[in-house]
Amino acid sequence: MVSPASPSPTEPRGPGRRLxxxxxxxxxxxxxxxxxxxxxxxxxAFGPLLLGKATDLIVDGLLDGPGGASPGVTTGGVDFDAVGRVLLLLLVLYVAASLFMLAQGRLVASVVQRVVFDLRESAEEKLGRLPLRYFDRNPAGEVLSRTTNDVDNxxxxxxxxxxxxxxxVFSIITMLILMLVISPSLALIMLASVPVSGVLAAWISKRAQPRFAEQWAATGSMNAQVEEVYTGHSLIKGFGRREQAExxxxxxxxxxFRAGAKAQFASGTIExxxxxxxxxxxxxxxxxxxWKVVxxxxTLGDVxxxxxxxxxxSQPIVQVASVAGRLQSGIASAARVFTLLDAEEQGPDPKHPVRPERVTGRVEFDRVGFRYSPETPLIEDLSLTVEPGSTVAIVGPTGAGKTTLGNLLMRFYEVDEGRILLDGTDIAAMTRDDLRAQFGLVLQDTWLFGGTIAENIAYGHAGATREEIVAAARATCADRFIRTLPDGYDTVLDDESxxxxxxxxxxxxxxxxFLAQPAVLVLDEATSSVDTRTEVLIQRAMNTLRAGRTSFVIAHRLSTIRDADVIVVMESGRIVERGTHDELIREQGAYARLHAARAHGSPRPAADGEQLVTGG
Structure with a gap:
């Protein structure tokens, strides 16, 4: 695996050392x-020497004329047998050299592929260790670009x-030795160009690296824009915002374009x-x-x-300089990947975790405080006890902290103050896997992966049988519509479904x-985006799902929470009211105003100093 430690990738030479x-x-x-x-x-390297030898044999034979000292069959004094043997040896050397280079290419390819394989695995594991806060602050397209485009580059x-x-590098050394053997003075002429080439290549490369960093940052930004437009294309068309998106x-x-042109031009000037x-x-x-031949x-062959x-x-010097230019692009991508690998992770699980001996679903918020940014508190001094098997509905205006409570409960975020207890055990003392195994989650945004309906249902319980899958679907009113599909439970779901x-x-x-059989349920706006008839079906399914389980229902439609054991009204991160539907109506407080507004179809204006509660 790839270690995320070491020099910061923002340092110019840091990513190179880490590579x-x-x-x-x-x-x-x-x-x-x-x-x-x-x-x-x-x-x-012996090829030019042998070619020079063949040239000397031909020249000497021509100069000696017919019947010269050269043995063997001659034509005009040229010993073609000797020339043929030299050329045959040259052919064998070139074939052998090609086989060696093919073997080297295979070895290098296997090393590179293994390095990239490990890097992708490290990036995937890192994504699993990152807190939800990271994904809230970084666009999905940008994260995707770092783990795909930058790794591929x-x-x-x-x-x-x-x-x-x-x-x-070895070619330069070998050629230099052979040139020194032939003519030291000519070799010094060629050697004089090396420092000039090195200084020039270093100067250009230093200026190319920031350009490549800009190019790959721009690539990430554009990917984020494309991902945003693709996922919201219906809304963009519906609101007539296509031209703005374009x-x-x-x-x-x-x-x-500008960043890429500058980067490619800068590196392209090296060669x-x-x-x-x-x-x-x-x-x-x-x-x-x-002049030396004259x-x-x-000899002519030596020259x-x-x-x-x-x-x-000269060619490998040019290649090394060109490699230096291409390396700037790779280093820029490496810096972006290492930035991801160096991102702050969620806190580790406790070394000696504990778990309740028996999970009944009793949940207690004990003076809980939380804030997304240090200067802006969201939840302050919140206390709430939920008995096993009861249903708690949470309502309040947007930004009141309703969804945040669910995130804290499942440790997607950690509390800043106080503690949350599950059956008397502080959830911070449990491993996240043990904690989340006790929870079932149904969100407003339906997340289904590419696969069959049966596989999507079984996602909640590894190793579930077909009978268990069908039973869960029947219990939650899904079996009927599934059987009307051409392939039933084997219908494949994807983005185009x-x-x-x-x-x-x-x-x-x-x-x-339902198939996961959790002790605690978190239902976050699970019916807010469906029609009334479908809402009835989903509500019936959720009633079956909630039976005998502790449930937290974050609701928009009051019809879904009327029968809750307790309704909690939140404002500005605090609980301002709690009780049953009838009790809260009689109190004529925030919940009653919300209910009246919903009953009349639109909220009335808030009185002076009064914050009107909405269900958002």
Whole structure:
């Protein structure tokens, strides 16, 4: 797995060091790839020498003329048998070098794929350890971009650069040694271009890295915009906001275009600059080499071999510089992935967890306080005791803290003050898995994954049999509509499923909660988005589901809570009223005003100093 510790990814060199850390566990395989690459480069390095040898044989034969000293069959003094043997050896060397390079490519590919596999696993595990607060503050598209686009870009960068770095560095060393053997003076000419190339590449790379950071940040922002538009396309069309959405997309797209163009231009200037310097050295070598041939200091074959070596010497320098440019893109993506891996996690489970000996569903809020931001309290000094098997309805205006109570109860957020007890046990002393195993959750937004209806219902109980699934569906009024579908319980649900209505999807989630057999239920606005007839079915299903269980019902429609054992009215994070429906009506307080407003179809204006309670 990938450790999220170490230098901050916001530091320019931090992500680079951490990338090397990802490769550390694979050092044996990288070492083998290095040795194989060295073997291929060494074999390939003898090619120009052999070509020079063949050239010298031809030139010497032509100069010697017919009947020269060269043995074997001759034509015009050229020993073609000897030339043929040299060329055959050259062919064998090139074939062997190619096989070595193929083996190196396979080894490097396996290392890169394993690194990326571990990185994806670490990102997935990290998402499971992040608190709900993180997802509230970061758009889904941005998180998705970090775990997909950035990881894919990092994979491509490593795949393209790791093998080149291994071969290019050793190629430079090998070619330099061979050039020194042929002609030290010509080798010094080529060597003089290396510092200039290195300084220029470093200067360009330093300016390219921030551009790539901007590019991938813009990519994340655009993905967030696309995800938002895609999930809300019906509302966008319904409110005639398509042009506005297109303008926002165009703005994000333009930002990505500009950032990407700057990044690619910055990194793309490295290779042409290196080629220019290499070509200058190539011209100087050709001129000086020709002079040495004329003066007799070198043979034509030696100069030919040196010119080929000089080209092979320049090419890996250009490759290393190009790799440096591509690495900036990978490092920018790595920084974004490491930022995700370094995000603050939810607190760990207690080392010595406890759990109630018997869970009956008694829940107690003991002077609970909570705030999303330190300067703005949301819930203060809230105390509430719910007896086993009773139903508590929570109503109040938007922002009163109704849904937050459910989040605190299931430890999606941790309380800042006080404590919450389940059958006398502080839930903070329990593991989250043990705690949440006692809860069933039905939300206003029906979450169903891509799979069959049966699989979605069984999600609430691993290993459930088909009979148990059908029984849960029957108990919650879902069986009848499921059997009318062409494939019944084997009907596949996905984003395009039009054969299942919103209310029917909600019934499936109720059946899922029923199959889980929880001790405590949290029903958050579970009927607010369906028609009256479907609401009756869902209400009947939830009545079956609530039987014998402690239930928290966060309600919008008062018809769903009339029979609750206790109704709690919240305002500004505090309980302002509690009691049964009849008791609260007689008190003529906040709940009575809410009931009267609903009965007349619209809320009346609030009196001076009076906050009108709504069910939102």
């Amino acid at each position: 090397l850390g990802l490769l550390r566990p694979h050092r044996p395989r990288i070492a083998v790839a290095l040795l194989v690459g060295i073997g291929g480069i060494t074999l390939n 990092l994979q491509q960068t490593l795949q393209q650069t790791l093998a080149e770095l291994i071969t290019s 303008r926002r997309f165009d703005a994000h797209n333009e930002a990505l 042409p600059a290196m080629m220019f310097i290499a070509n200058l050295g190539y011209v100087v070598v050709a001129v000086v080499g020709a 003066s007799g200091a070198l 030919q071999a040196f010119i080929l070596y000089s080209r092979q010497f 039009s054969s299942v209505s919103a209310g029917e999807k909600q019934l499936i989630t109720v059946a899922r909660a």
